[in-house]
Amino acid sequence: MSTYTKKQVSDLVKGDLDWDTLHRMLSMPKDKGRYSHYMSVLQDQVSWKDKIILPLGPHLFLAETSVEKKIVTKCSCGHEYGDYKKNWKLNALVYVRDSVEKMEEVYPRLMAPDTGWQVYREYYCPSCGVMHDVEAPTPWYPVIHDFQPDLKTFFDWLDLPAPAGV
Amino acid sequence: MTIQQTLVSEETKSAKLLRSGLTLNEHRNMILQRTTSSGFYDGLETLDFKETDPIGYERIFSKLRAGLVNSREVAKKIAASPIVEQEGELCFTLYNVAGDCIATSTGIIIHVGTMGAAIKYMIQNNWESNPGINPGDMFTNNDCQIGNVHPCDIATIVPIFHAGSLIGWVGGVTHVIDVGAVGPGSMSNGQIQRFGDGVQITCRKTGINDTPLRDWLHESQRNVRTPKYWILDEKTRIAGCHMIRDLVEETVREEGIEAYEKFATEVIEDGRRGLTSRIKAMTIPGKIRTVAFVDVPYAHEDVVVPSPFAKIDTIMHAPCEITVKPDATWRLDFEGCSRWGWHTYNANPVAFTSGIWVMMTQSLVPTERINDGARYATEFRLPKGTWTNPDDRRTAHADAWHFLVSSWSSLWRGVSRTYFGRGYLEEVNAGNSNPCNWLQGGGINQEGEIHAVNSFETAACGTGACAVKDGLNHAAAIWNPEGDMGDIEIWELAEPLLYMGRTIKTNTGGYGKYRGGLGFETLRMVWGSADWTMFFMGNGYMNSDWGLMGGYPAATGYRFEAHNTGLQDRIGEGKSLPLGKDRDPGECEFEKHLGPDARVKRDKQCITTEAIFENGDLYLNYLRGGPGFGDPLDRETAAIADDLNQNFLLPEFAQKVYGVVITQNKAGEWSVDEKKTMARRLEIRKERIARGTLTQQWMESERQKIIDKDASVQVQQMFASSFYLSARFLSEFKQFWDLPEGWDLKEEELGIPMFGAKHHMDLSELPDVHPVIMTEQ
Ligand SMILES: [Zn+2]
Numbered sequence: 001m002s003t004y005t006k007k008q009v010s011d012l013v014k015g016d017l018d019w020d021t022l023h024r025m026l027s028m029p030k031d032k033g034r035y036s037h038y039m040s041v042l043q044d045q046v047s048w049k050d051k052i053i054l055p056l057g058p059h060l061f062l063a064e065t066s067v068e069k070k071i072v073t074k075c076s077c078g079h080e081y082g083d084y085k086k087n088w089k090l091n092a093l094v095y096v097r098d099s100v101e102k103m104e105e106v107y108p109r110l111m112a113p114d115t116g117w118q119v120y121r122e123y124y125c126p127s128c129g130v131m132h133d134v135e136a137p138t139p140w141y142p143v144i145h146d147f148q149p150d151l152k153t154f155f156d157w158l159d160l161p162a163p164a165g166v
Numbered sequence: 167m168t169i170q171q172t173l174v175s176e177e178t179k180s181a182k183l184l185r186s187g188l189t190l191n192e193h194r195n196m197i198l199q200r201t202t203s204s205g206f207y208d209g210l211e212t213l214d215f216k217e218t219d220p221i222g223y224e225r226i227f228s229k230l231r232a233g234l235v236n237s238r239e240v241a242k243k244i245a246a247s248p249i250v251e252q253e254g255e256l257c258f259t260l261y262n263v264a265g266d267c268i269a270t271s272t273g274i275i276i277h278v279g280t281m282g283a284a285i286k287y288m289i290q291n292n293w294e295s296n297p298g299i300n301p302g303d304m305f306t307n308n309d310c311q312i313g314n315v316h317p318c319d320i321a322t323i324v325p326i327f328h329a330g331s332l333i334g335w336v337g338g339v340t341h342v343i344d345v346g347a348v349g350p351g352s353m354s355n356g357q358i359q360r361f362g363d364g365v366q367i368t369c370r371k372t373g374i375n376d377t378p379l380r381d382w383l384h385e386s387q388r389n390v391r392t393p394k395y396w397i398l399d400e401k402t403r404i405a406g407c408h409m410i411r412d413l414v415e416e417t418v419r420e421e422g423i424e425a426y427e428k429f430a431t432e433v434i435e436d437g438r439r440g441l442t443s444r445i446k447a448m449t450i451p452g453k454i455r456t457v458a459f460v461d462v463p464y465a466h467e468d469v470v471v472p473s474p475f476a477k478i479d480t481i482m483h484a485p486c487e488i489t490v491k492p493d494a495t496w497r498l499d500f501e502g503c504s505r506w507g508w509h510t511y512n513a514n515p516v517a518f519t520s521g522i523w524v525m526m527t528q529s530l531v532p533t534e535r536i537n538d539g540a541r542y543a544t545e546f547r548l549p550k551g552t553w554t555n556p557d558d559r560r561t562a563h564a565d566a567w568h569f570l571v572s573s574w575s576s577l578w579r580g581v582s583r584t585y586f587g588r589g590y591l592e593e594v595n596a597g598n599s600n601p602c603n604w605l606q607g608g609g610i611n612q613e614g615e616i617h618a619v620n621s622f623e624t625a626a627c628g629t630g631a632c633a634v635k636d637g638l639n640h641a642a643a644i645w646n647p648e649g650d651m652g653d654i655e656i657w658e659l660a661e662p663l664l665y666m667g668r669t670i671k672t673n674t675g676g677y678g679k680y681r682g683g684l685g686f687e688t689l690r691m692v693w694g695s696a697d698w699t700m701f702f703m704g705n706g707y708m709n710s711d712w713g714l715m716g717g718y719p720a721a722t723g724y725r726f727e728a729h730n731t732g733l734q735d736r737i738g739e740g741k742s743l744p745l746g747k748d749r750d751p752g753e754c755e756f757e758k759h760l761g762p763d764a765r766v767k768r769d770k771q772c773i774t775t776e777a778i779f780e781n782g783d784l785y786l787n788y789l790r791g792g793p794g795f796g797d798p799l800d801r802e803t804a805a806i807a808d809d810l811n812q813n814f815l816l817p818e819f820a821q822k823v824y825g826v827v828i829t830q831n832k833a834g835e836w837s838v839d840e841k842k843t844m845a846r847r848l849e850i851r852k853e854r855i856a857r858g859t860l861t862q863q864w865m866e867s868e869r870q871k872i873i874d875k876d877a878s879v880q881v882q883q884m885f886a887s888s889f890y891l892s893a894r895f896l897s898e899f900k901q902f903w904d905l906p907e908g909w910d911l912k913e914e915e916l917g918i919p920m921f922g923a924k925h926h927m928d929l930s931e932l933p934d935v936h937p938v939i940m941t942e943q
Contacts, residue, residue, distance in 0.1 A: 108750050108819070
């Protein structure tokens with residue numbers, strides 16, 4: 001099994017990793033130690049202290065709060081979306097592209113969906129305005145709860161102690 | 167899993183194929199029972215052979231796998247069809263006696279499962295007593311009710327014997343250019359039932375003593391439009407199967423029959439364990455929910471079908487709940503899918519489940535060791551009555567891919583969330599493009615012969631963005647990882663269509679921090695044909711891919727065709743011509759180079775049926791791009807300048823979506839002002855906050871629309887059909903939107919034909935038919 005340095009994982013996250021190492025990552029069995037380096041690289045990117053335990057996107061994390069040891073969903077800017085078991089999207093801002101005009105802001109004429117069939121729902125952080133997700137469902141479609149991790153088993157798999165709030 | 171009880175007394179009498187004295191069905195049932203009760207394939211708690219003689223085990227595997235790949239490469243050269251010869255749309259697979267795959271070649275590996283299902287069908291329906299299974303036999307199958315993806319994938323299956331006993335099977339499949347459906351071309355529209363979907367052959371014995379039977383040859387060749395290709399495709403399949411049979415016989419001579427048979431069972435348990443160890447090493451346990459859609463716009467006047475009840479707009483709905491379990495097996499549940507329909511996009515469960523391995527070999531199990539073991543580590547649930555498990559034997563399947571590729575795109579997003587969470591960013595893929603358009607048609611070609619075409623330029627669409635790099639441009643399609651767009655010169659020989667241009671399709675990659683790969687476009691002018699038709703097949707009103715984690719979906723499709731173009735006059739007069747770059751479809755560039763009487767269709771109707779094309783008419787083949795990853799405002803400005811300078815992106819959207827402030831110098835080169843861009847991006851973030859609504863607040867207004875039943879008929883039809891099939895989906899929907907107890911939506915309210923909704927008849931209702939069921943339903 002290959003192992004990698006924190007610097008290499010940091011380069012991977014930045015999109016700067018050299019191709020030889022990236023290719024090794026793709027073709028060799030996975031390195032179980034990646035998780036720890038990854039968490040430490042992500043933690044360095046944010047200005048807050050709560051401990052990141054799982055990223056849901058480039059700017060969205062599950063983090064353990066430092067005082068109450070609760071697990072919350074949190075934006076890189078520090079905005080909190082509440083308990084990690086709840087769908088963070090319900091506490092985000094949404095903007096729905098449901099007309100020709102709104103679609104033509106993002107794609108040329110004829111290259112976006114017909115909004116009688118499909119809409120784009122853009123989810124933004126209420127504090128910093130980063131776009132965490134774009135859904136492309138039909139009108140009426142329930143907001144998708146993308147991922148509900150089983151954190152207890154996950155930490156078992158990693159051979160690491162699970163956070164107290166799991 | 168079906169366990170077919172011993173059928174009739176004739177079965178025991180005929181049991182002479184196996185050294186054990188069991189019938190094939192008894193043999194398979196015992197494997198299934200041992201697997202179910204122990205959790206290990208065939209009850210193999212230990213891999214004795216692999217553990218005691220690892221070198222011998224690997225020697226057999228390497229020899230078989232290399233031989234399979236080599237046979238495919240050699241056999242491919244026999245075919246004349248560019249679909250096979252250029253695109254590599256063929257595959258050879260080796261099975262054990264029970265019809266479980268041991269190893270496969272490269273190529274369209276979806277057929278690992280489909281040919282396995284055909285073998286299992288023969289086993290379960292007592293082919294050994296009638297028509298009999300003997301050395302030198304060949305069987306042909308393309309029946310979609312047995313598990314085939316679509317009728318144009320023709321499989322030849324050859325049993326392998328040693329010392330008079332059956333020891334396995336080899337199957338070879340090619341995607342043929344035409345199967346004599348109502349519409350010409352291999353994945354056509356026009357027909358809406360099996361009875362127009364082309365010739366369907368049900369595991370028929372088509373050869374004995376290594377020789378195809380004459381009645382089969384005569385009958386099959388006249389049932390298709392393109393017999394020359396058909397004949398050479400069949401020779402390709404037979405040659406490959408026989409090479410692999412020789413290889414197995416040689417392996418048995420060298421390694422002994424005991425070793426071979428042991429290997430042929432253990433390797434599947436090995437494959438099962440391989441998947442679970444990868445799931446544990448790469449993913450995160452828990453629940454992932456995802457969904458996909460695609461459009462079926464049949465109300466339009468350019469869709470001409472024989473039955474009035476098919477003339478409706480509908481939407482394919484494929485929600486999926488993926489559960490990664492603590493024991494590192496997983497379950498994929500498609501509860502809530504919409505109903506099958508009167509079109510050619512229905513799919514058999516085997517096509518669905520087998521196809522998933524095509525994508526998983528590109529991420530979760532990127533190994534040559536893919537075999538049926540992975541299936542045994544996966545629970546699939548495909549509810550009966552849905553588009554991917556029809557409860558009616560009339561369904562057509564010619565372009566099952568329209569739905570399959572769309573539903574799978576969402577699975578990439580699902581598993582990618584887990585790769586992303588663990589830091590395996592190199593594996594993240596925002597999804598696959600909808601690999602289309604399928605340029606198809608037929609008539610009398612430039613050689614004066616009856617002809618049909620299906621351009622496989624689709625094999626090179628844009629791929630999805632990764633979490634560390636952009637998707638690849640005009641690179642691949644989900645169904646064949648070896649994608650290739652094919653040479654222009656070869657397509658011009660195969661089709662009466664000249665290339666006016668072939669170029670990258672601007673603005674088709676989904677935006678993101680990393681963008682999706684771009685598609686490409688080719689403009690074709692009909693030339694040299696006598697009587698010619700063509701039609702379009704792809705997504706238009708909807709996207710089937712979504713972006714991931716803030717990325718956008720790829721651009722949708724649109725249609726361009728032109729008739730009475732005046733191009734022959736313009737060529738004579740030396741005037742400008744449309745040369746194949748439709749950079750911004752809103753600008754109508756092609757129309758500037760056509761005669762005054764040209765009739766142009768430029769719209770979102772990307773599914774049509776046969777239309778007449780005269781020489782000089784134009785057809786735009788637009789091959790789609792892939793979805794993007796991450797917020798576009800995070801994209802490096804240098805990459806955006808690069809996109810602009812390579813014509814990958816229109817300046818308007820560089821500004822609006824990526825928030826860059828750009829200038830163009832006299833030489834036409836774009837550059838980005840870093841400082842101004844930073845400021846502009848901050849403003850865009852503020853604009854987003856200003857225009858966004860708190861989701862919970864927005865839900866109030868959306869809820870009111872639902873109560874008012876304010877949505878297009880096709881959207882309501884989709885929901886109504888899913889509600890009818892799934893009480894759970896309806897109840898979750900009502901709970902999410904907090905709808906009143908009595909709220910419901912039925913198709914009856916919509917005033918559209920509902921043929922098939924309530925009254926249907928399954929294949930299993932035919933006499934003496936025992937379908938093979940390998941998924942929960
Ligand atoms: Zn934020």
